[in-house]
Amino acid sequence: MNLSAEVSVRPAQGVRSAVFIPRTGARSFDCIQASAPIPVRDVMPFRHGISALVQEASDGDLRIRVPGAPDHWLIVPQGFVPVTGRLAGEGIRTSTWTPGHVVLLPAGTRSEWCIGVPSAPMIHLHVSPTRLLTLAESEPLLKRRTRLLPAINRDNAVLAALAENIVRETRLHQAGSRILIDSLFQSLCIHLLRACSDDADAADRRPCVIPPFKLKRAQDFIEDHLEHHIGLEDIAAAAGLSPFHFSRGFKHATGLAPYGYLRLRRVERARVLLESTSQSLAQIALACGFATQQHLTAIFRTHTGSPPGRYRLRMALEE
Numbered sequence: 001m002n003l004s005a006e007v008s009v010r011p012a013q014g015v016r017s018a019v020f021i022p023r024t025g026a027r028s029f030d031c032i033q034a035s036a037p038i039p040v041r042d043v044m045p046f047r048h049g050i051s052a053l054v055q056e057a058s059d060g061d062l063r064i065r066v067p068g069a070p071d072h073w074l075i076v077p078q079g080f081v082p083v084t085g086r087l088a089g090e091g092i093r094t095s096t097w098t099p100g101h102v103v104l105l106p107a108g109t110r111s112e113w114c115i116g117v118p119s120a121p122m123i124h125l126h127v128s129p130t131r132l133l134t135l136a137e138s139e140p141l142l143k144r145r146t147r148l149l150p151a152i153n154r155d156n157a158v159l160a161a162l163a164e165n166i167v168r169e170t171r172l173h174q175a176g177s178r179i180l181i182d183s184l185f186q187s188l189c190i191h192l193l194r195a196c197s198d199d200a201d202a203a204d205r206r207p208c209v210i211p212p213f214k215l216k217r218a219q220d221f222i223e224d225h226l227e228h229h230i231g232l233e234d235i236a237a238a239a240g241l242s243p244f245h246f247s248r249g250f251k252h253a254t255g256l257a258p259y260g261y262l263r264l265r266r267v268e269r270a271r272v273l274l275e276s277t278s279q280s281l282a283q284i285a286l287a288c289g290f291a292t293q294q295h296l297t298a299i300f301r302t303h304t305g306s307p308p309g310r311y312r313l314r315m316a317l318e319e
Contacts, residue, residue: 018035018036019033019034019035020033020034020035020036020037020038021033021034022034022038022040024040024043024045024053025043025045025046025051026043026044026045026046026051026052026053026124026126027046027051027070027071027126028046028051028069028070028071028073028126029051029053029069029124029126031066031067031068031069031070032064032065032066032067032069033064033065033067034062034063034064034065035061035062035063035064036058036060036062038055038056038058038062038064039055039056039058040053040054040055040056041053041054041056042054042167042170042171044166044170044181046071046126048131049127049128049130049131050125050126050127050128050131050185051071051125051126052123052124052125052126052163052166052167052170053123053124054078054121054122054123054124054167055121055122055123055124056121057079057118057119057120057121058115058117058119059117060117061114061115061116061117062114062115062119063112063113063114063115064112064113064114064115065111065112066105066109066110066111066112066113067110068107068108068109068110069105069107069108069109069126070107070108070128070129071107071126071127071128071129072104072105072106072107072126072127072128072129072132072148072192073104073105073106073107073109073124073125073126074102074103074104074124074125074126074127074159074163074188074192075097075102075103075104075105075122075123075124076101076102076103076122076123076125076159076160076163076164077097077098077099077101077103077120077121077122078099078120078121078122078123078164079099079119079120079121080096080097080098080099080120081096081097081115081116081119081120081122082095082096082115082116082117082118082119083095083096083097083113083114083115083116084113084114084116085111085112085113085114086111086112087105087109087110087111087150087152092152095152095153096153097122097153098153098155099160100155100156100157100160101153101154101155101156101160102151102153102154102156102159102160102163103151103152103153103154104148104149104150104151104154104192104196105150106147106148106149106150107128107129109150123163123164123167125163125166125188127185127188127189127192131189132148132189132192132193135186135189135190135193135242135243135244136193138242138244138245139242139244139245147197148192148193148196148197149196149197151195151196154195154196156191156195158191158195159188159191159192159195162184162187162188162191163188165184166181166184166185166188169181169184174291174295175229175266175289175290175291175295176229176259176262176263176266176289178229178230178231179229179230179231179232179234179235179258179259179262180259182231182232182233182243183232183247183257183258183259186232186243186244186247190244208245208248208249208252209249209252209253210239210241210245210246210249210250210252210253214239214240214241215239215249215250215253215254217238217239217240218235218236218238218239218246218250218258219261220238221234221235221238221239222235222258222261222262222265223265226262226265226266226269226288226289227286227287227288227289228289229289230262232246232247232258232259235258235262246258262289263299263303264303266288266289266290266299267288267299267300267303267304269287269288270284270285270288270290270296270300270308271300271304271311273287273288274308274311274312274315275312275315281293281296281297281308281309284296284308296308297309
């Protein structure tokens with residue numbers, strides 16, 4: 001889908017040339033100037049310090065000028081993309097951006113790019129410096145890593161996979177997507193600070209321990225809100241911890257990431273309702289926070305090896 005673009009005209013070497021400015025709601029992407037409209041899709045507009053979108057492959061060469069975006073900009077090619085350009089006024093040799101590699105433009109970085117054909121889709125993720133700084137300040141070992149350095153076509157399969165999973169969840173928009181996207185962005189920010197800062201030394205692997213009473217607060221909050229769409233920040237706030245500390249400590253304490261634990265508790269509630277009530281599968285799905293009956297069936301089968309209808313029948317026959 002080619003989202004609407006504002007077109008302005010300016011003189012260029014005596015010839016009037018069109019400049020296309022996107023209007024997607026992703027503020028850093030919307031600051032660029034392009035030689036042609038840029039087809040984009042799967043836009044997650046800027047909110048809570050983050051945004052994401054997918055740039056589709058272009059039919060012809062595309063020239064893009066980035067005057068200096070307000071956010072850190074991560075680009076993840078989904079295929080082979082021939083590119084030439086200039087970064088902060090310095091020329092970059094002709095290269096081909098590669099799947100599994102990433103491009104990082106720290107906030108304020110000026111650049112110009114010419115994307116050739118045949119091209120491929122690219123994922124764009126934007127993270128505000130304020131959000132990244134807040135995360136770094138919450139973890140002593142990250143405080144020295146707040147200055148990101150540019151990276152061009154760097155091999156980093158972890159960052160690439162996180163970006164792809166964020167877009168996948170944005171498309172699905174299922175129950176639990178919000179908390180999963182929050183967790184994925186949290187992980188992505190941590191990996192950015194580890195891999196692309198000017199002090200990217202080895203991370204300290206000491207476990208982060210949550211006090212038992214704070215862990216219980218989080219678990220009680222999850223139990224009381226299974227039917228609602230809750231995010232990582234909501235659960236962390238209930239425990240009185242930063243999302244970063246909570247995510248690490250919760251997994252250390254339970255062996256599960258917050259999203260995995262939430263999904264398991266929803267399956268357990270569905271199991272109880274299947275055994276003790278005559279509610280329809282659609283009613284049980286809503287009562288347990290699943291988007292649809294089909295979503296309940298898929299997740300329930302994954303955890304129990306049996307679809308919910310068959311499970312209910314088997315339990316009834318065993319009585």
